[in-house]
Amino acid sequence: MAPHHEPPSTLLPAQKFDAPWPRYMHPYACFECRKSFKRLGVTEPVLPCPHCGGPSVGLTRKFKPPKQSDVKQWRKVEALVRHGFLFWDLGEPYPSDLTGVDGFAAKHAEHLREQRYRFSNAFEKIDAAMAKRSQSA
Template sequence: MSITKWNEEVICFLINRLLRFLGHNSGEIRNDIKKRGIMCRYAMYSYKSHYACFKCKKGFKRRNLKDINRDLVESKVFHCPDCRSIMVNVGLDCEVPSKKDVKKWKVLESLYEIGITYHSCGCSGPGYIPKELDELKAYLEKTKSQYEHNYQSLLKEEIYDQVEIKKRNESLTHWSKKVEEIQNVIDSL
């Protein structure tokens, strides 16, 4: 989760808690939020995260351990009840496909491999996420071109400070790895 999304989630949660403390009930808070066009549904209730097993093509909802014990720093690793392989957290907004829908499972797994999941704070959702293979290819090509643009922009910068040169080289390495990751996924489709 990005720092911005995390901050957004925490702020929504704290506002909700403050309003409850001041005597507003949950129904009033929800209605007020809906009227204003703000939909931060995950700050108001505890929802179960979706976990997926790509080996068995099964999805399960699991309760977040932070909801049980707020002092926990690490999450528990969940294993698939059928094959015992490690399940991955694909987020609260994920619609896990049926076991028979192999194409959608391929899309979900490909997105997960490059770090795209269905995590959001609930205000605006996770954004556009393709559901079909042809949509996925077009999406990945567009994302790859954006990453290549970022890489090329960094190359054009004239930097003379040694610290800034080091930072730029790290950024160039980052963007080249991202381009390579996406190209590998495109080639595997």
């Protein structure tokens, strides 16, 4: 059941305002090669990774990528993104490891529903990219 809030937005979930300024560098995370890159003012929720060509998901500026060699932390980030977290400020820290992700998602289920409704077009693309990743992994 969709929440009774604002209608779906054409913005990216990682963007706050539909204005040309301020324009920020937004991070994208690739779970294929475990790398992150930034793009200025990009309006797509998923872009091809410049390193491996796999799908990369646009996150908020608060996202700090783990080291490429830190496979456990990349798995945690991927699990959070699969739930719908794009690293917004939620007023509390994100889980420190993969074991805390499901409980964290349950605690913030209403927020996730609202974001998925508000940015339904973007989340369709993100979910499709993550499903494609699951098939290739």
